Amino acid sequence: MNKQNILEKILEVYQICNISSFPLDCLDLISKCGITCKSYSSLSRKKQEHCLLVSEEAFTLKNEIYYNDKILDKRIRFSLIHELGHIMLNHKENRSEAEEREANFFATNLLAPRIVIHYSGCKNLADVIKRFDLSEEAAGYAFSDYKYWLRKAKLQFPDTDKQIYEHFFNTEINQLVWSISECECCFFYPAYNGSKVCPSCFIANLKKHQNSFDVQEYALDLLRSQKLYGDI
Ligand SMILES: [Zn+2]
Ligand SMILES: [Zn+2]
Numbered sequence: 001m002n003k004q005n006i007l008e009k010i011l012e013v014y015q016i017c018n019i020s021s022f023p024l025d026c027l028d029l030i031s032k033c034g035i036t037c038k039s040y041s042s043l044s045r046k047k048q049e050h051c052l053l054v055s056e057e058a059f060t061l062k063n064e065i066y067y068n069d070k071i072l073d074k075r076i077r078f079s080l081i082h083e084l085g086h087i088m089l090n091h092k093e094n095r096s097e098a099e100e101r102e103a104n105f106f107a108t109n110l111l112a113p114r115i116v117i118h119y120s121g122c123k124n125l126a127d128v129i130k131r132f133d134l135s136e137e138a139a140g141y142a143f144s145d146y147k148y149w150l151r152k153a154k155l156q157f158p159d160t161d162k163q164i165y166e167h168f169f170n171t172e173i174n175q176l177v178w179s180i181s182e183c184e185c186c187f188f189y190p191a192y193n194g195s196k197v198c199p200s201c202f203i204a205n206l207k208k209h210q211n212s213f214d215v216q217e218y219a220l221d222l223l224r225s226q227k228l229y230g231d232i
Helices: 003-016 026-032 045-054 073-088 097-111 114-119 125-132 136-155 159-168 199-208 213-223
Strands: 037-039 058-061 064-067 180-182 190-192
Touching: 003 073, 003 097, 003 159, 026 037, 026 073, 058 073, 064 073, 073 097, 073 136, 097 136, 114 125, 114 136, 114 159, 125 136
Parallel strands: 037 064
Antiparallel strands: 058 064, 180 190
8 A cells, every 4th residue: 555545544534533633532533433442451461461472562453452551651642543554554464564664654644644743833853742742753753754745745745635734724713723722711612723712712802902912922823824735
């Protein structure tokens, strides 16, 4: 399976699971894909020992994912999505090296899509770790691959990335959305992309404090978007 096909599978997962922000909730995403996920600690001691012999981190058996919940959260996130990759990409047992690489490509791009690294303004490794809740190793790979992706995307923008952009694009704020939280002002509407308030409260505040430095800074923040693919 080539990279383009894997990216199409990732887009399918975003659509099926209705993913709209990052970092992803991996266990929730796997369950929305209709796949059962069992932690080692939920099994009998004997089964746990057997699991640890198969893998210290995670493995797939009969389309069910088993994972070691004693491993640090950030690290197990990648392993979980790697195993999901094997299932979504229809890999059989006794996987080849090529299939392992495909599952890694699936995991790194699903957890931190290169176009979202770009539009969320990640400038360094620490930004990628924080925004996508990845281990240093996984974020390091994603960030160096992003730089390679960016060089290529500037020459020719890949179709699948356009579709991923469209999936995360929000017409209310006219931007790609990478994070959603609850508005700290009305506690009702969503606040986007690291902002503390929703668009309606922002406008209301702007009218109240036209000259406040904070509001002006915030308005500037909203205007700063890194154009690559452009508006849709
Ligand atoms: Zn694997
Ligand atoms: Zn609000």
